[in-house]
Amino acid sequence: MNGPGSLYVAIATRAFRRYSTYTGATVAGIFTNSVFGVISSFVLIAVWRANPDAGGYDTTDVVTYVWLGQAMIMTIALWGGGAPADLAARIKSGDVALDFYRPVGILGWYLAADVGRSAFHLLSRGLVPTLVGGLLFDLRYPSGPWVWMAFAASLPLALLVSFAIRFLLAMTAFWILDDQGATLLASAAAVFFSGLTVPLVLFPGWFGDLVRVLPWASYLQVPADVWLGQRSGWSAVAGLGLQAGWAAILLGACALLLRVAERRVVVQGG
Amino acid sequence: MSLIEVRDLRRTFRVRRRDDVVAVHDVSFDIEPGEMVGYIGPNGAGKSTTIKMLTGILVPTSGHLRVAGVDPSKRRTALASRIGVVFGQRTTLWWDLPLRDSFELLQKIYRIPPARYRQNLDRFLELLDLGDLLDTPVRQLSLGQRMRGDITAALLHDPEILYLDEPTIGLDVVSKGRLREFLRALNAERATTLLLTTHDLQDIEALCDRVMVIDHGSLVFDGALTQLQARGGSSRTLVVDLVDERPAIEVPGAVTVRVDGPRQWLTFPADASAAPIVSAVAAGYDVADLSIQEPDIEDVIRELYAGR
Amino acid sequence: MADPRALARHARAYVDISALWVRAAMAYRASWWMLTIGGFLITGIDFVGIWILFHNVDALGGFTLQEVAFLYGGSGVAMALADLFVGRIERIGQMIRLGKLDQMMVRPVPLLVQVCADEFALRRIARVLQAALVLGWGCTYVDWTPSRALLTGVMIAAGTAIFFALFIGFACIQFWTTDSAEVANAFTYGGNTLTSYPLSVFPSEVVKGLTFFFPIAFVNWYPSLQVLGRDDPFGYPDWTQYLSPVVAVALVALALLVWRTGVRQYRSTGS
Numbered sequence: 001m002n003g004p005g006s007l008y009v010a011i012a013t014r015a016f017r018r019y020s021t022y023t024g025a026t027v028a029g030i031f032t033n034s035v036f037g038v039i040s041s042f043v044l045i046a047v048w049r050a051n052p053d054a055g056g057y058d059t060t061d062v063v064t065y066v067w068l069g070q071a072m073i074m075t076i077a078l079w080g081g082g083a084p085a086d087l088a089a090r091i092k093s094g095d096v097a098l099d100f101y102r103p104v105g106i107l108g109w110y111l112a113a114d115v116g117r118s119a120f121h122l123l124s125r126g127l128v129p130t131l132v133g134g135l136l137f138d139l140r141y142p143s144g145p146w147v148w149m150a151f152a153a154s155l156p157l158a159l160l161v162s163f164a165i166r167f168l169l170a171m172t173a174f175w176i177l178d179d180q181g182a183t184l185l186a187s188a189a190a191v192f193f194s195g196l197t198v199p200l201v202l203f204p205g206w207f208g209d210l211v212r213v214l215p216w217a218s219y220l221q222v223p224a225d226v227w228l229g230q231r232s233g234w235s236a237v238a239g240l241g242l243q244a245g246w247a248a249i250l251l252g253a254c255a256l257l258l259r260v261a262e263r264r265v266v267v268q269g270g
Numbered sequence: 271m272s273l274i275e276v277r278d279l280r281r282t283f284r285v286r287r288r289d290d291v292v293a294v295h296d297v298s299f300d301i302e303p304g305e306m307v308g309y310i311g312p313n314g315a316g317k318s319t320t321i322k323m324l325t326g327i328l329v330p331t332s333g334h335l336r337v338a339g340v341d342p343s344k345r346r347t348a349l350a351s352r353i354g355v356v357f358g359q360r361t362t363l364w365w366d367l368p369l370r371d372s373f374e375l376l377q378k379i380y381r382i383p384p385a386r387y388r389q390n391l392d393r394f395l396e397l398l399d400l401g402d403l404l405d406t407p408v409r410q411l412s413l414g415q416r417m418r419g420d421i422t423a424a425l426l427h428d429p430e431i432l433y434l435d436e437p438t439i440g441l442d443v444v445s446k447g448r449l450r451e452f453l454r455a456l457n458a459e460r461a462t463t464l465l466l467t468t469h470d471l472q473d474i475e476a477l478c479d480r481v482m483v484i485d486h487g488s489l490v491f492d493g494a495l496t497q498l499q500a501r502g503g504s505s506r507t508l509v510v511d512l513v514d515e516r517p518a519i520e521v522p523g524a525v526t527v528r529v530d531g532p533r534q535w536l537t538f539p540a541d542a543s544a545a546p547i548v549s550a551v552a553a554g555y556d557v558a559d560l561s562i563q564e565p566d567i568e569d570v571i572r573e574l575y576a577g578r
Numbered sequence: 579m580a581d582p583r584a585l586a587r588h589a590r591a592y593v594d595i596s597a598l599w600v601r602a603a604m605a606y607r608a609s610w611w612m613l614t615i616g617g618f619l620i621t622g623i624d625f626v627g628i629w630i631l632f633h634n635v636d637a638l639g640g641f642t643l644q645e646v647a648f649l650y651g652g653s654g655v656a657m658a659l660a661d662l663f664v665g666r667i668e669r670i671g672q673m674i675r676l677g678k679l680d681q682m683m684v685r686p687v688p689l690l691v692q693v694c695a696d697e698f699a700l701r702r703i704a705r706v707l708q709a710a711l712v713l714g715w716g717c718t719y720v721d722w723t724p725s726r727a728l729l730t731g732v733m734i735a736a737g738t739a740i741f742f743a744l745f746i747g748f749a750c751i752q753f754w755t756t757d758s759a760e761v762a763n764a765f766t767y768g769g770n771t772l773t774s775y776p777l778s779v780f781p782s783e784v785v786k787g788l789t790f791f792f793p794i795a796f797v798n799w800y801p802s803l804q805v806l807g808r809d810d811p812f813g814y815p816d817w818t819q820y821l822s823p824v825v826a827v828a829l830v831a832l833a834l835l836v837w838r839t840g841v842r843q844y845r846s847t848g849s
Binding site for chain 2: 583591594595598599602676677678683688689842844846
Binding site for chain 3: 003022023024025027028029030032035036039040043044045047050051054055152178180181184185188191192198202203259
């Protein structure tokens with residue numbers, strides 16, 4: 001096997017290995033995820049005790065939602081970081097000029113790396129906190145093979161949308177010298193609009209309707225609803241469609257912007 | 271009492287559970303005020319570990335240690351005002367700020383009287399030729415300029431002892447020369463005690479009367495540089511280029527150790543005169559060229575390391 | 579350490595070092611303002627989250643939104659002040675790896691002062707401001723008496739000291755393993771998140787743990803019960819509501835002890 005496919009696999013494997021060497025950080029992160037999972041669980045249990053069917057969830061649903069949220073944080077690099085952060089660093093150092101001369105596209109290269117990273121984080125910082133949550137609380141699990149399959153489709157779509165947003169942000173480094181402010185705002189938007197702080201089903205009125213179709217809804221709310229069976233049948237298809245739509249639009253924007261950037265880099269000679 | 275007193279100093283590091291590595295193994299020495307001492311040895315021999323114990327960064331595992339009369343790790347902050355430290359590979363200056371800001375902060379941190387600060391700064395800026403760079407952020411300085419900045423920073427508070435860890439690493443020949451000249455002047459002017467670790471033996475030759483050699487955590491030599499040269503390098507070498515290839519030269523008072531085509535190497539005792547040997551060679555053979563090699567300090571040290 | 583003149587000198591050194599960093603940051607004024615305003619908005623999001631929760635319920639653990647605001651603000655101000663002044667200690671693992679700690683150790687200012695003042699970021703004041711605003715709103719609910727006002731002041735000071743101790747104590751883990759900085763987050767930021775809510779949302783065993791073992795409940799919960807005029811839902815005696823300063827002093831002492839131990843067995847970097 002010698003096609004470009006094996007190259008992407010190699011890139012992903014390398015990223016997987018790279019992250020797997022930070023053992024101390026991984027253990028520390030799992031501990032922290034678990035602590036925050038416990039705190040959020042109790043707070044939201046209190047909310048559902050006062051209003052037992054808030055947002056159409058029951059207590060088991062919302063506790064499950066909390067732990068899925070902790071599992072997603074690193075799996076999709078919700079706060080930011082991952083392979084696109086490497087790109088931002090290379091843009092600032094000027095090394096990105098070399099990236100344009102690689103035999104494979106920049107977008108594919110960094111996506112493969114981010115998939116490798118994500119795979120490692122899914123197995124460590126995704127799976128382990130979920131197990132911890134399952135030991136401490138009563139969680140709801142997918143009710144059958146179809147739900148598992150739908151979730152298995154929703155998870156990579158969540159990663160794609162998150163990757164595209166992080167990639168777009170990284171590319172601002174082509175034009176903006178200091179991207180700290182933008183990074184900060186992007187991270188805040190992701191935390192709030194993904195429903196990590198408060199499930200999007202609790203957001204009231206038109207604002208709730210709006211946040212549930214924004215790209216960040218793909219991060220956690222849609223996969224969680226699929227997992228919980230809140231979205232089943234056509235509703236699940238619609239959820240996956242929302243994710244796929246945003247992934248397509250945002251990745252398209254990435255490709256477009258990359259071409260503009262390439263012209264700029266090539267003209268300026270890096 | 272010596273300025274630096276070291277007796278049976280030891281530091282071990284636990285690598286894995288129950289696995290101790292002895293980085294410095296029962297080292298003893300004294301350094302008197304005003305001495306310039308070179309501290310050399312291969313990578314990982316224990317040079318940096320020793321310096322870190324002398325400055326109070328690391329706590330010794332066992333042994334006795336006094337610098338300027340105090341135990342460094344117990345009175346680290348008090349001792350700090352009396353010593354200067356330059357880590358050659360890492361700047362102590364504030365990366366994003368102009369040199370001037372770094373120096374002014376150091377004045378406050380070390381509580382240097384303003385008049386003294388001004389006087390010292392002016393003197394060092396002149397000696398080290400840094401005057402034009404005061405307002406340049408440290409990150410924009412060249413390696414040599416930064417090193418000069420670091421040395422100024424380490425000296426503003428008139429330390430009695432200056433530790434230099436690889437001060438000339440990465441510098442070009444001109445910068446190295448200028449730096450050595452400065453350190454010599456400093457020692458002559460202020461009697462600052464100097465302890466310097468280096469890979470560059472020319473640093474030692476230019477600056478130090480005394481050399482300590484450490485290997486595998488133990489001191490293998492402590493004495494004058496000339497003694498070190500005499501010890502391993504008890505012989506000099508006469509290199510003879512003959513007109514034609516010949517069998518090994520035989521002359522009284524010298525031994526031919528190597529023949530390579532028309533070139534031959536003859537060794538003879540370092541304290542013997544070269545003149546009779548040279549004339550004997552010239553009388554018996556057609557000589558194209560002659561040269562004498564002094565004992566090479568690197569060879570000496572290599573022998574010391576190997577002889578253990 | 580106890581010598582007041584020495585303390586004043588250390589405080590002076592802290593100010594001198596921080597001032598240098600503030601000056602450096604101000605060189606990029608636009609960026610500074612953006613980050614400060616951004617920081618203000620972002621920490622504000624937390625409270626917007628709580629406000630959204632209250633769209634679905636009238637009370638959380640028996641507490642109204644304004645009471646929660648008092649709790650959230652109390653913990654938030656304490657956390658933000660501690661973060662502003664000593665939060666940089668989180669990066670100590672990085673300082674160790676880069677050899678910066680070695681350099682600080684040969685300067686005549688206590689290491690702790692230098693570590694905390696390193697790259698001092700004044701923009702973190704945004705967080706203090708945001709929490710103070712929420713606290714201010716929560717305060718309008720309080721039936722004020724002089725003793726309650728005094729207790730509120732003591733609460734903020736003690737809370738700040740408790741977070742100060744947590745930052746220092748847990749950062750010391752990095753003396754042993756430099757890449758596990760995140761464990762400390764569970765206790766510092768985790769403690770802050772915990773105390774942003776009325777502890778009545780947690781089971782009594784958890785609250786027992788937060789009182790006796792990891793006494794973060796003294797940051798705001800116990801004194802707030804007094805200021806808000808509430809009975810303790812878990813039936814702890816009233817005098818626990820005045821105990822925060824004692825807990826704070828004990829934790830700071832413990833943290834400084836851990837710090838000393840960490841420094842004494844510091845191994846430096848490989849080179």
